Amino acid sequence: MFYVPKNAIYKTVSRRKFLELGGGSIASLGVGSLVVGLSTVISRRPVQAASSEDAKWKQYEGSKLVFMSENTPPSFAIREKIEDFYKLTGIEVEVITDGLPAVQQKIGIDFQSGNADFPISYVQDKPIGAPFADYYADLTPMLGDETLPQDPEGYGDGVWFENFLDACGRFYDRDRLIALPYDAAVACTFYRQDIYEANTKDFEAEYGYRMEFNEESTWKNVYEFAEFLKRKRAGGADVPYGYAQHQGSFAWTTQLDVQRMFFAHGRWLDWEIDDKLGTRTPPPSNWGDEQSVLLMQKYKDQADVSHPDNLANGTLELNTVYQSGDIAMQVQYHEFAASIEDETTSKAAGGRTAYAPCPKGEASWIVNGGPAVNGTNCGIGGVGINGNASEDVQRAAYLFCVYATTGNLQYEVLTGLGGTPTRKSVMDMPGVAEARQRPTSMPNALTFDAVYDVGIKDPNFVLGPKVPEANEYHSILAAETQRCLSDQVTPEEACNNIKSQIDSLH
Amino acid sequence: MTVTTSSETHPALSDQDWGFSTIDRPPSAINPPPSRMFYVYLAAPAIALLAVITIYPFLWLIYMSFHKVGFGSSSDIFVGFENFSRLFTDTKYIEGWGLLLKYSAICLSIQVVVGVALAVVLNNSRYEKILVTLFLMPMMVSPIVAGLLFFYLYNGTFGWYHWIFQSLGFLGETSILGSTKTALYGIIIVDVWQWTPLITLITLAGLKRVPQDQLEANMVDGAGSISNFFNVSLPNIYPFLLIAILLRFMDNFRFIDAILALTGGGPANSTRLLPVYLFDVSFQFFKLGRGGAIALTLLIVTIILGLILVRVLEDPTRKKALSGDPDN
Numbered sequence: 087m088f089y090v091p092k093n094a095i096y097k098t099v100s101r102r103k104f105l106e107l108g109g110g111s112i113a114s115l116g117v118g119s120l121v122v123g124l125s126t127v128i129s130r131r132p133v134q135a136a137s138s139e140d141a142k143w144k145q146y147e148g149s150k151l152v153f154m155s156e157n158t159p160p161s162f163a164i165r166e167k168i169e170d171f172y173k174l175t176g177i178e179v180e181v182i183t184d185g186l187p188a189v190q191q192k193i194g195i196d197f198q199s200g201n202a203d204f205p206i207s208y209v210q211d212k213p214i215g216a217p218f219a220d221y222y223a224d225l226t227p228m229l230g231d232e233t234l235p236q237d238p239e240g241y242g243d244g245v246w247f248e249n250f251l252d253a254c255g256r257f258y259d260r261d262r263l264i265a266l267p268y269d270a271a272v273a274c275t276f277y278r279q280d281i282y283e284a285n286t287k288d289f290e291a292e293y294g295y296r297m298e299f300n301e302e303s304t305w306k307n308v309y310e311f312a313e314f315l316k317r318k319r320a321g322g323a324d325v326p327y328g329y330a331q332h333q334g335s336f337a338w339t340t341q342l343d344v345q346r347m348f349f350a351h352g353r354w355l356d357w358e359i360d361d362k363l364g365t366r367t368p369p370p371s372n373w374g375d376e377q378s379v380l381l382m383q384k385y386k387d388q389a390d391v392s393h394p395d396n397l398a399n400g401t402l403e404l405n406t407v408y409q410s411g412d413i414a415m416q417v418q419y420h421e422f423a424a425s426i427e428d429e430t431t432s433k434a435a436g437g438r439t440a441y442a443p444c445p446k447g448e449a450s451w452i453v454n455g456g457p458a459v460n461g462t463n464c465g466i467g468g469v470g471i472n473g474n475a476s477e478d479v480q481r482a483a484y485l486f487c488v489y490a491t492t493g494n495l496q497y498e499v500l501t502g503l504g505g506t507p508t509r510k511s512v513m514d515m516p517g518v519a520e521a522r523q524r525p526t527s528m529p530n531a532l533t534f535d536a537v538y539d540v541g542i543k544d545p546n547f548v549l550g551p552k553v554p555e556a557n558e559y560h561s562i563l564a565a566e567t568q569r570c571l572s573d574q575v576t577p578e579e580a581c582n583n584i585k586s587q588i589d590s591l592h
Numbered sequence: 593m594t595v596t597t598s599s600e601t602h603p604a605l606s607d608q609d610w611g612f613s614t615i616d617r618p619p620s621a622i623n624p625p626p627s628r629m630f631y632v633y634l635a636a637p638a639i640a641l642l643a644v645i646t647i648y649p650f651l652w653l654i655y656m657s658f659h660k661v662g663f664g665s666s667s668d669i670f671v672g673f674e675n676f677s678r679l680f681t682d683t684k685y686i687e688g689w690g691l692l693l694k695y696s697a698i699c700l701s702i703q704v705v706v707g708v709a710l711a712v713v714l715n716n717s718r719y720e721k722i723l724v725t726l727f728l729m730p731m732m733v734s735p736i737v738a739g740l741l742f743f744y745l746y747n748g749t750f751g752w753y754h755w756i757f758q759s760l761g762f763l764g765e766t767s768i769l770g771s772t773k774t775a776l777y778g779i780i781i782v783d784v785w786q787w788t789p790l791i792t793l794i795t796l797a798g799l800k801r802v803p804q805d806q807l808e809a810n811m812v813d814g815a816g817s818i819s820n821f822f823n824v825s826l827p828n829i830y831p832f833l834l835i836a837i838l839l840r841f842m843d844n845f846r847f848i849d850a851i852l853a854l855t856g857g858g859p860a861n862s863t864r865l866l867p868v869y870l871f872d873v874s875f876q877f878f879k880l881g882r883g884g885a886i887a888l889t890l891l892i893v894t895i896i897l898g899l900i901l902v903r904v905l906e907d908p909t910r911k912k913a914l915s916g917d918p919d920n
Contacts, residue, residue: 191875335856395748397859398770410749558877568860572772
């Protein structure tokens with residue numbers, strides 16, 4: 087029926103041997119492809135300090151690395167431009183992106199199992215940097231290594247925006263640097279100036295001042311705006327709610343939301359520690375003091391006049407609520423301006439939204455002393471290298487870190503997908519200064535005045551608390567705050583519960 | 593050709609040439625019975641595989657629960673029962689148990705009642721095949737996808753289910769996941785939607801095995817369809833129901849996928865069931881010793897409750913038979 091050659095393999099090899107060979111080959115191929123497909127591969131060509139720049143970039147040509155990152159605009163942009171990096175270095179980089187909680191879990195498991203499946207990863211300051219700082223490689227020796235290509239701008243504190251290097255790069259030790267700033271999300275106020283203008287007359291008649299928001303507007307003003315709009319809405323007027331908070335399922339967002347308001351009042355901190363470096367051994371916390379109880383009450387009052395679905399909305403969902411026109415104000419991260427200004431998806435686009443610094447503390451709410459400031463916090467994402475990786479893998483990964491944090495790349499992301507620069511030099515690049523005013527082709531630049539000129543500068547900026555148990559701390563804080571907002575506990579009980587739980591953490 | 597054998601009686605063993613080669617040794621000498629080690633060698637690969645995938649992790653879990661687990665270069669520290677004793681003062685652990693039991697009881701009750709009712713309706717219905725196929729579709733969806741699907745359906749800004757609930761007057765402007773009072777029911781709905789079809793499927797299989805003659809005899813005695821169900825069908829499907837309930841019960845005790853997508857345990861811990869808390873402790877806070885202790889208690893309680901369930905739901909006729917009841 088079929089032609090069978092005389093030397094057919096099954097005639098020369100016994101059936102058992104044939105099956106053994108086949109099975110072995112398949113298994114080898116499977117394991118081999120897994121190893122090659124998922125893991126880092128490294129090949130090295132030695133270079134000297136005097137070698138050309140091109141040779142330095144290409145010293146690990148033929149290698150393969152994996153970059154695990156959060157699904158943020160710079161990560162998408164770098165994935166799109168990964169071919170450029172390949173041309174520059176000959177290194178293949180697989181960019182894997184996921185939600186921040188998943189990134190945190192995957193990186194954590196990788197670190198703590200002693201592996202380096204993700205030789206390069208995203209160092210979001212508190213959720214990833216604070217608990218895993220010890221597992222990242224110290225970049226300091228590589229920053230001065232003449233056999234590695236370096237960014238001509240350098241990496242000193244002065245080339246980044248204020249506090250950014252501290253935020254994602256330094257944890258518990260000033261001499262050790264674990265990441266370079268790659269991505270920034272800094273809080274500022276987004277508000278509907280069209281709605282404010284339309285209602286200012288009625289508001290002024292009732293409260294005695296205009297319904298306007300600026301750098302001097304306080305949390306008390308925010309409360310009164312929201313209270314006014316909610317009452318008007320209950321009376322049948324076609325107005326949105328005045329405000330909504332960051333709650334939702336990811337506890338860190340709630341912690342940041344609470345922290346902004348608390349810090350604005352006398353620069354209140356959870357612990358009396360170095361806010362920029364953090365500590366592994368925090369003293370007893372300030373929770374439960376008179377200031378925290380008063381502010382928790384104010385935070386609850388604010389929630390009571392906010393959007394009714396307040397507890398369901400995390401940062402992304404809150405932005406959607408604002409885009410849909412259901413609230414007139416949100417304190418949001420400046421990377422979201424691009425989505426707000428997108429007329430195809432946002433009712434708040436087209437010049438309806440104005441941007442301002444975070445609300446200032448209300449002087450009459452400060453009982454512990456200290457100034458009223460525009461309490462501003464952030465999520466600064468760095469790019470760091472797994473300390474479990476071999477020296478060569480770390481050096482190859484360093485090439486990627488340098489490339490991913492260049493001013494040029496940040497400029498391309500800003501003009502393309504809508505990124506948020508971390509290098510100051512980007513502000514001087516063509517069109518950026520003009521883009522700060524409408525009409526603009528870089529919507530995120532509309533927030534730059536509020537963020538880079540006011541928010542991130544001292545005394546407004548708050549980074550911490552950087553403590554190893556940061557994630558458990560966020561979880562405790564979010565749960566107790568939400569119990570307070572749901573009337574399950576009083577503000578005083580909430581603060582005391584937070585104190586008793588976090589004091590036993592360390 | 594001659595066949596020689598020790599037996600003289602069997603016709604096949606006569607001197608007649610049967611065309612087989614001569615066997616000059618007794619069969620036992622040709623195929624000696626295998627030694628015990630032969631069976632051990634045969635079973636060894638399966639035992640080794642089982643050990644790797646179940647026994648080793650289980651032993652490791654026990655080990656971790658008695659240690660403060662270090663990572664990387666740091667070594668584990670033996671802490672005795674500290675991880676366990678800490679659980680008694682951990683309010684989230686205790687609340688997690690309460691929520692898990694509440695969630696499991698509500699889910700199982702609804703799923704059994706609705707699942708059995710659906711199976712009865714579907715049994716021998718004209719559209720049985722197509723309806724069964726349709727009802728099975730939720731089960732084919734991965735739990736995390738189901739969670740994400742309902743996350744969007746429940747969304748207070750654009751969710752269809754939110755709009756329906758609101759239109760029917762069940763909800764105000766707060767979405768089902770946005771209130772500590774309703775969030776648990778939000779995840780129960782997802783579980784019921786996804787897993788009631790499993791109960792239906794298993795019950796339907798049971799209903800197909802109900803003896804027709806018993807049903808007919810009962811009807812001859814004047815019983816209606818309701819009496820037929822409770823007196824004939826239900827006792828016959830008991831073993832099937834037991835399997836279905838056990839499966840769902842055990843699933844509920846390790847259910848986290850959809851909750852992580854829907855609420856992450858919030859708001860205010862109102863959906864932080866024990867398995868969710870276990871996940872947080874182990875993979876958010878990376879406290880593997882504490883996580884091991886929680887997991888071990890969860891496992892032990894699951895086994896105990898499973899055994900109780902089996903005792904309670906055991907087939908009554910079999911129970912009678914085992915107890916030697918002469919009426920049976």
